[in-house]
Amino acid sequence: xxxxxxxxxxxxxxxxxxxxxxxxxxRSEITPEVKAALTQLRENGHIPFIATGRPPVEIKKFMxxxxxxxxxxxxxxxxxxxxxxxxxxxxxDDLILKLYHTAHSQGHELAYLxxxxxxxxxxxxxxxxxFRFVNEAPPAVDxxxxxxxxxxxxLVLGEGGDDYYPTQFPELAFYRNTPYSxxxxxxxxxxxTGVKELIQRLKLTGIPTxxxxxxxxxxxxxxxxxxxxxxxxxREELKVKADFITTDHSSDGIVRGLRHYQLxx
Numbered sequence: 001x002x003x004x005x006x007x008x009x010x011x012x013x014x015x016x017x018x019x020x021x022x023x024x025x026x027r028s029e030i031t032p033e034v035k036a037a038l039t040q041l042r043e044n045g046h047i048p049f050i051a052t053g054r055p056p057v058e059i060k061k062f063m064x065x066x067x068x069x070x071x072x073x074x075x076x077x078x079x080x081x082x083x084x085x086x087x088x089x090x091x092x093d094d095l096i097l098k099l100y101h102t103a104h105s106q107g108h109e110l111a112y113l114x115x116x117x118x119x120x121x122x123x124x125x126x127x128x129x130x131f132r133f134v135n136e137a138p139p140a141v142d143x144x145x146x147x148x149x150x151x152x153x154x155l156v157l158g159e160g161g162d163d164y165y166p167t168q169f170p171e172l173a174f175y176r177n178t179p180y181s182x183x184x185x186x187x188x189x190x191x192x193t194g195v196k197e198l199i200q201r202l203k204l205t206g207i208p209t210x211x212x213x214x215x216x217x218x219x220x221x222x223x224x225x226x227x228x229x230x231x232x233x234x235r236e237e238l239k240v241k242a243d244f245i246t247t248d249h250s251s252d253g254i255v256r257g258l259r260h261y262q263l264x265x
Contacts, residue, residue, distance in 0.1 A: 012045040013208040015263065016072065016195060016221060017254070019052040019059060020134060020177075021214035022231050023066070025250045028135040030065045037255045038066050040264040049081075051191050053175070053183045053217050055113040055153065056080070058136065074153035075175065075185045075217055076194030078115055079201075086201055087194075088115060088152065091186060095171065096146045099154065099184070102168055108158035111139070111181070112151045119145045126158040130180035154184035175217045183217060192220035212257055213238060214249065229257040 017023045025031055038048055050071040052059060056078065063069060070081040079086040096112075100121065103110050109121045111130070120127050121143040131138045145151075156165065157180065165174050165182070173190065175183040199205055209225035211218070214234040222228040222241045230239045232248035239245050246257035258264045 010045055011207055014047050016049045016051040016211040018213040018218050021249050022212050033252055034254050037258055037264050046263055051221055056115050072194035075183055076190045077152040077185055079194050079198040090150045090152055093146055106161055108156050111155035112145050113153045114150055126180055130157050133178045156182040177215055190220035192224035195224040
C-alpha cells in the first residue's frame, strides 16, 4: 500500500503510547528494554506514536531517545507524523482571558502551551509542584502571552476546582492528570479525536490500532482504537475498558503488552 510520506510500505498496525506512567518509568525514563522493543516494533512494520497531554517542546528528549517522531500531543490538539505537522488546534484568546481571571479568583495560576514553547502566569508553589511532578523545571513567566502567541492547551495550576471549572466553562474539558494541575482543552477535543483526525487525514482507515495508557485522558484514547492495553498502574476505570492489563510502567509493562499481541518477539 501507499505508505506515509509517499513511500511504498506495508503498515501492519498503528500503536499509540501514552507517555507519563506508561512509556516512562517512575523516574520519567525510557528503559533500555522499552527502547529495544520500540526498535523491533518498527522493524516488524508497526508505526509507534506518542499520545500525550504534554506539548511537543516538552518531550523532544523522549522522542529522540525512542526515535518516535509521530505523535498526538496536548490531548488531541496537535498531530504530526514523521516530524511533519498534520493538524494544530488553538484556544480563542477571549476564552483564555476569562479562564485567567476565574483561575485567579480561585487562587490558581495557568500554564500556556503551544507547539514551540510554554509559559506560566506566575511562579507559585503550585506551579513549581506541577512541573516538578513530571520532573520538569517551571517555564518562563508571562501572564498575558496568549495575546501574542497561539495557545493549543492550558493547565490550571493548583489543587481543587475539579467540579467548579466545568460548570463555569462548559465549552472546555478539564482533566486532572497530576495532584497539582488540570489539563484544559476545548470540549470534544481529546486524544481520541486526535487519533481519529490523524487516521482520517492520512487515509489510514482499516489498519489495526492499539493503545497503551494509564490515566483519565487515556479513556478517550481507548475509545478510538481497536485494542486497548492498560498498564498495571492504570486507574481502575481504564482497566475496566482494557482488552489486556499488562504489568506496570516500571516492570516492563510495554514489552509484555507488545509480546502478548505478538507485535514483537
